[in-house]
Amino acid sequence: MQILPPILLFVFALTVAHAADPLPSWNDGSTKEALIGFIEDAQTEGSDGYIPPAERIAVFDNDGTLWSEQPMYFQLLFAIDRLKALAEEDPTLAATEPFRAVLEADRETLRTYGMKEIGEIIMRTHAGLTEEQFAGVVRDWIEQARHPQTGMRYTDMTFQPMKELLEALRNAGFKTYIVSGGGLSFMRPWVEDVYGIPPVQVVGSRVKVEYRVTEDGPALVRLPELDLVDDKVGKPVGIYQVIGRRPVFAAGNSDGDFQMLEYTTSGPEPRFGLLVHHTDGEREYAYDRDSHIGRLERGLDEAEDRGWQIVDMARDWATVYGNEN
Amino acid sequence: MQILPPILLFVFALTVAHAADPLPSWNDGSTKEALIGFIEDAQTEGSDGYIPPAERIAVFDNDGTLWSEQPMYFQLLFAIDRLKALAEEDPTLAATEPFRAVLEADRETLRTYGMKEIGEIIMRTHAGLTEEQFAGVVRDWIEQARHPQTGMRYTDMTFQPMKELLEALRNAGFKTYIVSGGGLSFMRPWVEDVYGIPPVQVVGSRVKVEYRVTEDGPALVRLPELDLVDDKVGKPVGIYQVIGRRPVFAAGNSDGDFQMLEYTTSGPEPRFGLLVHHTDGEREYAYDRDSHIGRLERGLDEAEDRGWQIVDMARDWATVYGNEN
Numbered sequence: 001m002q003i004l005p006p007i008l009l010f011v012f013a014l015t016v017a018h019a020a021d022p023l024p025s026w027n028d029g030s031t032k033e034a035l036i037g038f039i040e041d042a043q044t045e046g047s048d049g050y051i052p053p054a055e056r057i058a059v060f061d062n063d064g065t066l067w068s069e070q071p072m073y074f075q076l077l078f079a080i081d082r083l084k085a086l087a088e089e090d091p092t093l094a095a096t097e098p099f100r101a102v103l104e105a106d107r108e109t110l111r112t113y114g115m116k117e118i119g120e121i122i123m124r125t126h127a128g129l130t131e132e133q134f135a136g137v138v139r140d141w142i143e144q145a146r147h148p149q150t151g152m153r154y155t156d157m158t159f160q161p162m163k164e165l166l167e168a169l170r171n172a173g174f175k176t177y178i179v180s181g182g183g184l185s186f187m188r189p190w191v192e193d194v195y196g197i198p199p200v201q202v203v204g205s206r207v208k209v210e211y212r213v214t215e216d217g218p219a220l221v222r223l224p225e226l227d228l229v230d231d232k233v234g235k236p237v238g239i240y241q242v243i244g245r246r247p248v249f250a251a252g253n254s255d256g257d258f259q260m261l262e263y264t265t266s267g268p269e270p271r272f273g274l275l276v277h278h279t280d281g282e283r284e285y286a287y288d289r290d291s292h293i294g295r296l297e298r299g300l301d302e303a304e305d306r307g308w309q310i311v312d313m314a315r316d317w318a319t320v321y322g323n324e325n
Numbered sequence: 326m327q328i329l330p331p332i333l334l335f336v337f338a339l340t341v342a343h344a345a346d347p348l349p350s351w352n353d354g355s356t357k358e359a360l361i362g363f364i365e366d367a368q369t370e371g372s373d374g375y376i377p378p379a380e381r382i383a384v385f386d387n388d389g390t391l392w393s394e395q396p397m398y399f400q401l402l403f404a405i406d407r408l409k410a411l412a413e414e415d416p417t418l419a420a421t422e423p424f425r426a427v428l429e430a431d432r433e434t435l436r437t438y439g440m441k442e443i444g445e446i447i448m449r450t451h452a453g454l455t456e457e458q459f460a461g462v463v464r465d466w467i468e469q470a471r472h473p474q475t476g477m478r479y480t481d482m483t484f485q486p487m488k489e490l491l492e493a494l495r496n497a498g499f500k501t502y503i504v505s506g507g508g509l510s511f512m513r514p515w516v517e518d519v520y521g522i523p524p525v526q527v528v529g530s531r532v533k534v535e536y537r538v539t540e541d542g543p544a545l546v547r548l549p550e551l552d553l554v555d556d557k558v559g560k561p562v563g564i565y566q567v568i569g570r571r572p573v574f575a576a577g578n579s580d581g582d583f584q585m586l587e588y589t590t591s592g593p594e595p596r597f598g599l600l601v602h603h604t605d606g607e608r609e610y611a612y613d614r615d616s617h618i619g620r621l622e623r624g625l626d627e628a629e630d631r632g633w634q635i636v637d638m639a640r641d642w643a644t645v646y647g648n649e650n
Binding site for chain 2: 259
């Protein structure tokens, strides 16, 4: 019997660490197997699935893919909380539609409101401040606010299995990006702590900003006007503007992610498209074709033909938020 | 006398390598001293000039800062070459203004043309293709084209001292970005080879793109419409969209860079603003206040008050392109 020198023991320990399950919150099955196979092959020179390091770009939707999005987008809940705060400073808001109806939770009137009114609420609550001021408002809210149904912090309603997937991809040399219909400036302040994704790797919807020399010095002031809607066909456009390279891995959960997955998986192999299917009404929410939020129809119909993997949340995830038991 | 064990010799060798001049093409003087001091302090914990790694963001203008820009922006020379190529496929171009005047080098008529006509030429030569096709056109041109006055490749007309500065910043943990009025898609295909800056770290002017499922598959098609003019007040806006963090180091050469330097250097110290002053009519070009291209007036007037360093190209640079002698 040979005694291993310390350096070999060290290498051996590294190998064992490498062999540990990188996705412990995923139940065994074809989805987990496909993910692990893709990630391993991507790093294996000579493998058909090898991906040169510079091309290892993975994009993730946020709402419904990395965290929950029911009973409405969390950013809309932020907007409502912010509207309440603004109404304390400016009482005229409570007398002006569509703000009054929201502030008074006037369901009768709210039922008649649509995208136009939501747009007005978003603009009123998201514009006017400098980028740095707005980041502070978001940070405070993320710290304090609680979800109306679970009572949890919003950042605790992020999906543990997806966070493991992000980490496993990064360990394999992938750069992980968020590409979300949510607001760029709403996500940047907290995604690094929560997902390990730095603010510079966020693509999102955004308002126009204007450079001004303010009383507090030069700053970017947020205007009440949309500049990019990073949803549907807007997602590949956002990828062009910020990343400039076709990703090889894309994860989403709704038809708003369809074009991002289509664009990603239409390049030369290897490619990976992943759709999170919300099938778990017990631990999270169950919805798909008929949902107003995160509607998933075309994705379900075409996933098989396109070779996209579907996550059946109830079946594939051992935990949703990582807090069960 | 003690004999050093091999590991210490190795560490010693590293130290010597570290102490070598990181900016060999810069002549000794206050500019070089300030740059080296800033870079060393940024990495030195406990120093007043220490900068946490995540904040080490350095932005560089391209035209006139990293490469030459006379007798006109190189991208305009690209547009003219491309117009000639397009005219071979489509003879009607030669009969249509403003293209005819350019193709025939009709100086009389060209003298009457301004921004409107330049815009038409840029749009005609930069739109219509997919992003991937356009990148191919740019790559071919960069490979083959020669500067009308020097006969050099355009990528050989990049400034050796600035490339050393980029490298020195990166060695100190900075992320280096281009933030240029030039076209995003015109720069992305070659900047990594030439400057060591990956395509994802380029901010530039851009046209609108549209996601379409074309005959060749899903692609981003370039439209003849501007989306961002990344110049003057547009530079901090581009930084917001793509980087999302106020840089700590900015280098430019014209008043088109003024707001970028102002924005960068108005954050809490340490900060560095650098302006390349084209003073070398022998090795490069000499121009500033009266130039139509790369006009530098406000920058010269305010640099001292704002604490910005000015590079006197003739005095500070031992070589311009790195090819002398």
